[in-house]
Amino acid sequence: MGEAPAFMVDDLHTENGFTNGFGLKSKGCETTTTVGDKTFLIGGTNEALGVKIYDKSTGKWLIPTVLGKEPKRCKGHSAVLLNEDRILVIKKGSTPDDCIWFLEVDTQYVRDHNKKVGAEVVAWSKGVIGYAEKPIVISGPSGVGKGTLISKLMKEFPSMFGFSVSHTTRAPRVMEKDGVHYHYTERSVMEKDIKDGKFLEFASVHGNLYGTSIEAVEMVADAGKRCILDIDVQGARSVRASSLEAIFIFICPPSMQELEKRLRARGTELEEQILKRLRNAKAEIEQGTSSGIFDHTLYNDNLEECYENLKKLVGLDGTNVSDQQTSPKGIDLPAEHSVSKVDNKILINCGAPEQEETSNLIVMDVSSLKEGAPGRTRGLDVYTFDSFSNGLNGVSKLS
Numbered sequence: 485m486g487e488a489p490a491f492m493v494d495d496l497h498t499e500n501g502f503t504n505g506f507g508l509k510s511k512g513c514e515t516t517t518t519v520g521d522k523t524f525l526i527g528g529t530n531e532a533l534g535v536k537i538y539d540k541s542t543g544k545w546l547i548p549t550v551l552g553k554e555p556k557r558c559k560g561h562s563a564v565l566l567n568e569d570r571i572l573v574i575k576k577g578s579t580p581d582d583c584i585w586f587l588e589v590d591t592q593y594v595r596d597h598n599k600k601v602g603a604e605v606v607a608w609s610k611g612v613i614g615y616a617e618k619p620i621v622i623s624g625p626s627g628v629g630k631g632t633l634i635s636k637l638m639k640e641f642p643s644m645f646g647f648s649v650s651h652t653t654r655a656p657r658v659m660e661k662d663g664v665h666y667h668y669t670e671r672s673v674m675e676k677d678i679k680d681g682k683f684l685e686f687a688s689v690h691g692n693l694y695g696t697s698i699e700a701v702e703m704v705a706d707a708g709k710r711c712i713l714d715i716d717v718q719g720a721r722s723v724r725a726s727s728l729e730a731i732f733i734f735i736c737p738p739s740m741q742e743l744e745k746r747l748r749a750r751g752t753e754l755e756e757q758i759l760k761r762l763r764n765a766k767a768e769i770e771q772g773t774s775s776g777i778f779d780h781t782l783y784n785d786n787l788e789e790c791y792e793n794l795k796k797l798v799g800l801d802g803t804n805v806s807d808q809q810t811s812p813k814g815i816d817l818p819a820e821h822s823v824s825k826v827d828n829k830i831l832i833n834c835g836a837p838e839q840e841e842t843s844n845l846i847v848m849d850v851s852s853l854k855e856g857a858p859g860r861t862r863g864l865d866v867y868t869f870d871s872f873s874n875g876l877n878g879v880s881k882l883s
């Protein structure tokens with residue numbers, strides 16, 4: 485993009501004389517952003533920010549299918565179009581971890597869902613400063629030791645790792661707790677949530693439905709922890725195809741006999757289920773070791789050795805490794821601020837309107853955005869101006 489002049493994006497009014505479509509007069513809490521033939525109206529009076537689209541080619545309003553968790557309504561917001569495919573929404577009067585959102589209007593994710601749904605689709609994604617450590621996807625046949633290895637890692641590094649608690653339609657085992665090992669759910673409820681776009685991936689495994697909700701992964705990242713997913717090969721393939729960048733590790737048993745021994749010794753399944761899991765194990769191992777989905781394969785023969793190798797793969801090779809949590813950063817914005825854009829920088833002026841423009845300025849660099857819907861949009865870089873005289877080079881990082 486060239487040297488576009490800074491322009492104010494606040495106080496945009498609905499264009500072409502059309503009503504705001506939300507059935508109420510605009511109270512300055514709504515913005516319009518035009519992308520090609522379409523104008524996106526963001527605002528409304530519901531609990532969450534609403535979206536309506538005016539299509540100039542047909543002269544009609546339409547209500548899109550909205551994917552992702554919507555931002556809560558706020559005192560007002562600014563909207564800035566980025567890359568012609570998403571609208572940056574900066575909320576006024578909200579908490580530091582809740583003020584930056586993106587409404588995706590023409591990203592790959594939205595285009596894919598447009599095709600699937602056969603209707604206009606938009607998707608919300610919350611903005612996050614910096615990058616999260618890559619999640620770790622662990623797959624392998626039932627009984628190979630995935631749970632055992634993950635428990636060891638979480639026990640040794642409780643502040644560093646968090647487990648993505650999946651949803652499943654299978655019944656809980658004796659020692660399993662709802663919300664800890666799985667969210668145990670009805671098939672009809674889970675199917676509806678899948679339809680509503682709440683799942684990053686899902687699969688039918690050993691006759692039950694299993695799935696990773698977007699919320700499950702983001703809750704771990706929001707707590708400043710690295711997410712671990714224990715999912716089957718089909719799920720790993722879906723995550724590979726998603727916008728989530730992860731490390732994929734496949735765990736192999738030393739032999740089928742040993743796998744059977746472990747499954748039987750665990751004593752959590754009836755004979756019929758054990759046989760089903762052993763039958764499925766062959767196909768899983770074949771796919772896991774030949775499909776190109778996985779970055780690494782670990783053989784879980786000796787547990788301690790396998791655990792040490794796992795630690796190496798995730799960057800914990802024994803020296804100077806401490807159990808640290810990275811606290812997620814937010815932006816503390818005053819309720820009143822104005823927003824403008826210069827190239828890939830969003831300038832948020834937090835001073836009173838009569839103050840010098842750069843006296844209290846937050847600069848948000850949006851040139852390195854990553855991921856996005858259905859999860860968070862990462863890679864925001866945020867700086868403050870210390871003083872007017874500092875100029876753009878005199879910025880200091882917000883942290």
Ligand SMILES: Nc1nc2c(ncn2[C@@H]2O[C@H](COP(=O)(O)OP(=O)(O)O)[C@@H](O)[C@H]2O)c(=O)[nH]1
Pocket residue numbers: 622623624625626627631650651654685686687689690694695696714715716717718719720
């Ligand atoms: N695709 C997918 N697979 C999952 C998910 N959660 C668990 N699984 C897989 O489902 C399979 C069965 O899990 P489970 O019933 O707990 O049995 P276990 O593997 O024998 O402990 C395993 O391969 C898990 O990795 C999920 O959210 N998505």
Ligand SMILES: Nc1ncnc2c1ncn2[C@@H]1O[C@H](COP(=O)(O)OP(=O)(O)O)[C@@H](O)[C@H]1O
Pocket residue numbers: 624625626627628629630631632633746747749750784785786787788790
């Ligand atoms: N390397 C190993 N050697 C022997 N037994 C193991 C090993 N790893 C795990 N186990 C045991 O095998 C059983 C299955 O392990 P588990 O972690 O539940 O597997 P998964 O989660 O892959 O289904 C458990 O009883 C566990 O204690």
